[in-house]
Ligand code: BES
Ligand code: MN
C-alpha cells in the first residue's frame with residue numbers, strides 16, 4: 001500500500017474527514033458540507049453516528065465533492081483530541097472502506113499540522129497490517145482493496161519529514177508483529193537470529209552467540225532450557241551507537257522462547273499453540289532496535305535476546321535439577337515450564353556485566369499469572385527504580401499501551417528460597433505468580449536500575465483492541481519504549 005502526502009484533495013474514490021463528538025465538523029468536514037450544499041449536515045441528522053472515536057458513517061459522496069464515497073470518521077471529544085484520537089480516526093476510516101472495492105482513500109486533515117498529517121500516515125500503516133503470507137486462497141471479498149492512501153496537508157515537506165521518524169517506528173512495530181505471528185517451525189532460534197542479523201543493513205551491530213560461546217560464558221540456566229531441543233540456542237546482541245562515543249547505553253533484554261512446550265513439566269494440549277508467541281519480548285526488543293536505528297535515535301542502546309526452544313526429550317532438564325547461572329548463583333529448577341526466568345537470569349547478568357548500562361528493561365511473556373492479575377489489556381510493570389518506571393509509564397500513556405506498576409515485596413523473597421540451592425524457579429503454589437517471577441529476575445540484575453515488563457497479557461490479541469492494532473501479534477511495547485527513549489533520553 002502506498003501512503004503519500006498531497007497539498008489538496010485530488011480525485012479519489014473515497015474521501016474521509018473528521019467529525020468530533022456531538023456531530024461537530026472539523027474544518028475539512030465543513031468544507032465538504034459547504035461544497036455539497038449542506039449534504040453532510042443532513043446525513044448526520046438522520047444517523048446515530050455522532051463523532052465518537054472508532055465509529056464511522058459511510059455515505060455516497062454528494063455532488064460537489066471530489067470522490068465517489070465520503071467517510072465521516074469519529075475523532076472524539078474536541079477538547080480531548082490528541083494523537084491517539086487522531087490515530088483511531090485514521091485507522092477507523094481505513095477499516096470502514098478497506099474491503100469495499102475502493103482502491104484509493106484520501107484523508108483530509110489539511111486543517112491540522114504537519115506532525116498530525118504524519119501521524120495519520122503512521123496510523124494507516126499500523127491499521128493496514130495483516131499477517132497473510134501463509135494463505136494461498138482467500139475469499140475475494142476479504143482481500144483489502146485499498147492500494148493508495150493520500151493525506152492532505154498544507155505542509156508537504158513538514159509532513160514528509162515528520163513521517164520519516166514515525167515510519168521507522170511503524171517498521172519496528174510491524175517487524176515485531178511478524179516475528180510474533182510466525183509459527184515455531186519457521187521461526188526457531190537460529191532463524192530468529194538470522195532475521196535480527198539482517199538488521200545490520202540499518203547500521204546496527206549484531207553479534208550472534210551459539211551454545212559453545214554461551215557455555216564458555218557459563219550461561220548454564222539459559223542453556224539448560226534449550227538442551228531438550230534439536231534447535232541450537234542463541235544469544236543475539238544488538239547495538240545501536242547513535243549517542244556519544246563510548247557513552248553508557250540503555251539496555252533492553254528480551255525473552256525469546258520460540259516455542260514453550262513446558263519441557264518435562266509439559267503443558268496441556270489445549271492452547272499450547274499459543275506458545276509460538278512466547279518470544280514476544282525478544283520480538284519487541286528487535287522492533288525497538290529497528291525503530292531506533294531507522295530514525296537514527298541520538299542514544300546508545302543495546303538489545304539482548306535469549307533465543308531458545310523449550311522441548312521435552314532425553315536431553316531435557318528435569319524438575320529438581322540444579323544449575324549454576326552465569327552470576328554464580330545456583331538455581332533449583334522445580335518446574336521446567338518456568339523457563340523464561342532461567343533464560344533472562346543469564347541474559348540480564350550478561351548484559352549488566354558487559355555493558356554497565358544506565359538501566360536494563362526486560363520484556364517477557366513470563367507468566368500466565370500476569371493475565372490472572374491484571375487481565376488481557378494491561379501488562380504488569382515491576383521496577384527497582386522510580387527513575388526507570390516513571391518514564392515508561394509516562395510514554396505508555398501517550399502511545400496507548402497500558403501498564404500497571406506492581407510491587408516487589410521483600411516478604412515474598414522466602415517463597416523462592418530453595419532448600420538445597422540459592423534460589424528456586426517457582427514460588428510456593430500459584431499465589432502471586434507474576435510477582436515471584438519478578439523477584440526471581442531481580443536477583444540477577446546486580447543492583448542495576450531495572451524494570452521488568454510481563455507482557456504475557458498483551459503480546460497477542462485474539463480480538464483487535466483498537467483500530468491501529470489488528471488481531472494477532474501486537475508488537476506490544478515497541479511504541480512505548482521508543483517514545484520513552486525519545487522523550488527522556490534524546491531531549
Ligand atoms: N510462557 C509461559 C507464560 C505464558 C502463559 C505466556 C500464557 C503467555 C500466555 C511461561 O513460560 C510459563 O509457562 N509460566 C508458568 C509459570 C509457572 C510454571 C510457575 C505459568 O504461567 O503457568
Ligand atoms: Mn513456560
Ligand code: ZN
Pocket residue numbers: 257260278337339340365366
Ligand atoms: Zn514461557
